[in-house]
Amino acid sequence: MTAMTDPARESFRLSMLIYDTRYRSFTIQAVALLGFMLFGAWLISNTITNLQTLGKPVQFGFLLEPAQYDINQRLLDYNNRDTHLRAAFIGLTNTLLVAFLGCIAATILGVFVGVLRLSKNWLVAKIMAVYVEVFRNVPVLLWIVLAMAVLIESLPSPKDFRGDNATASMSFFDSVAVTNRGVYIPEPLFSRSLGDVHLLGDSPLRMDLSLDLLAIVLVIIASIFAIKKVNARATAIQNSTGLRPTTWHVNLGIFFVPLIVLLIALGFHLGYPELKGFNFQGGTHLRNSLTALWLALSLYTAAFIAEIVRAGILAISHGQTEAAGALGLRPKRIMSLVVLPQALRVIIPPLISNYLNLTKNSSLAIAVGYMDITGTLGGITMNQTGRELESVLMLMLAYLIISLSISAVMNWYNSRVKLVER
Amino acid sequence: MKKSVFLGALTVAGLAAGAAAAGTLDDVKARGKLNCGVTTGLVGFAAPDENGRWDGFDVGVCRAVAAAVLGDPDAVEFVPTTGKTRFTALASGEIDVLARNTTWTFSRDVDLKFTFVGVNYYNGQGFMVPKELGVSSAKELDGATVCIQTGTTTELNLADFFRANNISYEPVPIETNAEGQQQYLAGACDTYTTDASGLAATRASFENPADHVVLPEIISKEPLGPLVRHGDDEWGDVVRWTLNALIAAEELGITSANIGELSAAAGDNPEVNRLLGTEGNLGEMLGLDADWAVKAVQAGGNYGELFEKNIGENSPVGLARGLNAQWTDGGLLYSPPFR
Numbered sequence: 001m002t003a004m005t006d007p008a009r010e011s012f013r014l015s016m017l018i019y020d021t022r023y024r025s026f027t028i029q030a031v032a033l034l035g036f037m038l039f040g041a042w043l044i045s046n047t048i049t050n051l052q053t054l055g056k057p058v059q060f061g062f063l064l065e066p067a068q069y070d071i072n073q074r075l076l077d078y079n080n081r082d083t084h085l086r087a088a089f090i091g092l093t094n095t096l097l098v099a100f101l102g103c104i105a106a107t108i109l110g111v112f113v114g115v116l117r118l119s120k121n122w123l124v125a126k127i128m129a130v131y132v133e134v135f136r137n138v139p140v141l142l143w144i145v146l147a148m149a150v151l152i153e154s155l156p157s158p159k160d161f162r163g164d165n166a167t168a169s170m171s172f173f174d175s176v177a178v179t180n181r182g183v184y185i186p187e188p189l190f191s192r193s194l195g196d197v198h199l200l201g202d203s204p205l206r207m208d209l210s211l212d213l214l215a216i217v218l219v220i221i222a223s224i225f226a227i228k229k230v231n232a233r234a235t236a237i238q239n240s241t242g243l244r245p246t247t248w249h250v251n252l253g254i255f256f257v258p259l260i261v262l263l264i265a266l267g268f269h270l271g272y273p274e275l276k277g278f279n280f281q282g283g284t285h286l287r288n289s290l291t292a293l294w295l296a297l298s299l300y301t302a303a304f305i306a307e308i309v310r311a312g313i314l315a316i317s318h319g320q321t322e323a324a325g326a327l328g329l330r331p332k333r334i335m336s337l338v339v340l341p342q343a344l345r346v347i348i349p350p351l352i353s354n355y356l357n358l359t360k361n362s363s364l365a366i367a368v369g370y371m372d373i374t375g376t377l378g379g380i381t382m383n384q385t386g387r388e389l390e391s392v393l394m395l396m397l398a399y400l401i402i403s404l405s406i407s408a409v410m411n412w413y414n415s416r417v418k419l420v421e422r
Numbered sequence: 423m424k425k426s427v428f429l430g431a432l433t434v435a436g437l438a439a440g441a442a443a444a445g446t447l448d449d450v451k452a453r454g455k456l457n458c459g460v461t462t463g464l465v466g467f468a469a470p471d472e473n474g475r476w477d478g479f480d481v482g483v484c485r486a487v488a489a490a491v492l493g494d495p496d497a498v499e500f501v502p503t504t505g506k507t508r509f510t511a512l513a514s515g516e517i518d519v520l521a522r523n524t525t526w527t528f529s530r531d532v533d534l535k536f537t538f539v540g541v542n543y544y545n546g547q548g549f550m551v552p553k554e555l556g557v558s559s560a561k562e563l564d565g566a567t568v569c570i571q572t573g574t575t576t577e578l579n580l581a582d583f584f585r586a587n588n589i590s591y592e593p594v595p596i597e598t599n600a601e602g603q604q605q606y607l608a609g610a611c612d613t614y615t616t617d618a619s620g621l622a623a624t625r626a627s628f629e630n631p632a633d634h635v636v637l638p639e640i641i642s643k644e645p646l647g648p649l650v651r652h653g654d655d656e657w658g659d660v661v662r663w664t665l666n667a668l669i670a671a672e673e674l675g676i677t678s679a680n681i682g683e684l685s686a687a688a689g690d691n692p693e694v695n696r697l698l699g700t701e702g703n704l705g706e707m708l709g710l711d712a713d714w715a716v717k718a719v720q721a722g723g724n725y726g727e728l729f730e731k732n733i734g735e736n737s738p739v740g741l742a743r744g745l746n747a748q749w750t751d752g753g754l755l756y757s758p759p760f761r
Binding site (some may be wrong): 040054055056068069070071079080149152153157158159180181276277278279281288289366368375379380382383384385386388412 | 478505506509510513529530533534535545552554557564565566567572573577578580582585591592594595596597601604605606609610612652677
C-alpha cells in the first residue's frame, strides 16, 4: 500500500515576486503604477510650489466674486453683477445649446448624405462624395470663420431696413428679419401665462422653468401615449379580424385638439421683431455667431457621419436584402426591419465619438465671438482674474462631464439596439 | 488639446520660477536679444511696416530698452500677443517686457504680480461710430450693438458705463482688432469701443476715415505703460529709467539730432551730463554702460520725437499730445530727477 501524500505546499517567499512567472506580472504592474503615481505627484507638487513662489496659490475663491462683464447670448438670467461661477454656467448652457443643435443637424444631414452617396444616380453620388471630401479635409476652424465672414459680409445690416427706400425687407410676411447681426424670428408669447418656477433659489446654478412650456410638453407626451394605445388596439383588431381600422384621422385629432385647446387657454400669440432704434427689438434673436458655429460644426461633422452611415449600410450583406425580398417584404420594410437595425449596430459606436468631437470642437467658438464656456470661464474670467490653472482645470472638468454624459446616454442606446447574439 | 494646455501651464509655472530667480537683466545680456511683447498689429503703436520691420510707439520703447541694455536697437525679438495671451507670456518668461497698450490697474499690479514701470500714454476709452448714424454722444447708444475686444479692461468699463447710465447694449465680443474692424465696417455692430488712441489708429487705417467719428465721451482712465514681472527689481529699474530717460530727454531738450554733440563732452547743464553719462555713474548703478541713455534716445529719438513720428498730429493716426504733454506744457508727463 502506497501512502498518498500531497506535494508539500510551497511556502511563499519574497523572491518569487521576481522569479516566479505567476507573480512577476503583478510586481511589474505595481512598480509601474507606483512610478506613474510618483510622476503625477511630482508634477502636481511642482506646480503648486512654483505657483506659490509666483505668489499665486491655487484658490477657487475668485469664482464667487462679481464677473463685471456682460454676455450677449443668455439662456438664463444673468447680469454683470453676477459671479464668475454664474458666468461660467451661462457659458456652459451656451456650449450645450450649440452641441445639442449641432448633433441633431449633423445626424440628419449625415444620414441623408450617407444614403445618397450610395445612390445609383451617378451625379448625386459624386456630389455627395465631393461634399464629404471637401468638408472633412479642411480644419473646422476655417469653416467656422468662413461661415461667419459670409454671414457678416453678405447679409444686410439693420440700417438697410430703415427709411422709405430701404434696400432690404423682412421675409415671411414681415415676420422674419435676416440681418448680418443675426436672424430675428417671431417668439411665442402667452397672454395668460402660468408663470415660471424658480429653481435652486439664489445659487449660481439657478434657473427658471416656464410652466407654459412644461404644460405643452406634458400634453404632447399624453397625446403620444394615447396614439400608441389607439395603434395597439388597431393591431389587436387586425390580428383577430384581419382588417386594420383606419386610425390616422383619430390620431391627428388626438395630437392636435388638446394642444390647440391648451394654446388658446394660455393666450398664445407671436411677438414679431420690429426695427426700433439701432436694432430689431422683440422676437427671438438667433445671433450670427451661433448660426455660423452651428452651421460649420454640423456641416463638418455631418461629413464624418455620412461615411459612418455608408459604412454601416455596406456592412450588411446583400444576401439579407435578397432574403427579405424573398419573404415578400417591400423595399421600405426591408430597410426598416432588416437592414437598418443591423446597420445601427455598426453605426452607433463611431457616432458616439463624432458627437463627442462636435462637442469638443465647439470650444473654437471664440473665433466668432460665441460666448461658450471656453469664452466665459476660459476666456474673460481667466484673463480678468489671472487664474489660469484653476480656470483650465474647471474647463477640463466641465468638458469631461459633458463628454462622459453623452457617452453614457449613447452607450445605453447602443446596448438597446445592438444585435443580441446567441 | 486640453491636456496640452494643462501641461503647458505646468511648464509655464516651472519656467517662471526659474526666470525670476536668474535675473532678467543677465538673461537678456547673455541672450543678446530682448524679447518684447507687443500687439498683434495696431497702426502707430506696434505694427510691421512694408519691409516687415516692427515700428510704432510701443515698439519704440522696446527698441530704447534694447539699445540701453545691448547697445543695439534692433536686438529685439518682437512677440505679438493678444489681450488674452499677453499676461501668460510675461508671467512665463517668454517675454522680458510687455509694451502693449496695457492699462495699469490695481489688480494687475497687485494680484497678477506684475510691475508697471511707468506710463507712456495716458489714454481713455472712447466710442467710434459711422457718421451717418447721427449719434453725437455715447449716452445716445441705448440698444446699440457694440463690438469689443474680449479680455481687456474696456469690456468691464463698457459694462460699468452702460449700467451707470441705465441704458442697454448688446456686446459682440471679438478676439483681435482686425476682426473688430471687419465687423464694424460691415455694419455688424453700430459702434466700436476701445482706447481712444486705438480708435484713432484704427480709423486712420480705414479707406474713408472721414465717414467715422470718435464720440467725445471718454468713459475711463487708461494709463498705458510697459510692465515687467514682479520680484525682479533690477530689471524693473532698467525699463523704468529707460522710459524716464526718454521723457526727461524731451524735457531737457535732448533730441536725436543734437545728442551726438551733447554727449561728446560734459556741458553746462549737470542734469544733462548725468543723464548722458558724461558726469557721474548712473549707468553703472543700473548695471549698464555709462552711455545707456544716449543709446536709448538714439534708438528712435526722445519721447516727443517718438510720439510725433508714430502717433502725433502729422502722422496718419493724428493724436494730439493732450494729457501726454510734458508737465511744463500742462500735461502729465513728469520724469523723476536724474541724480
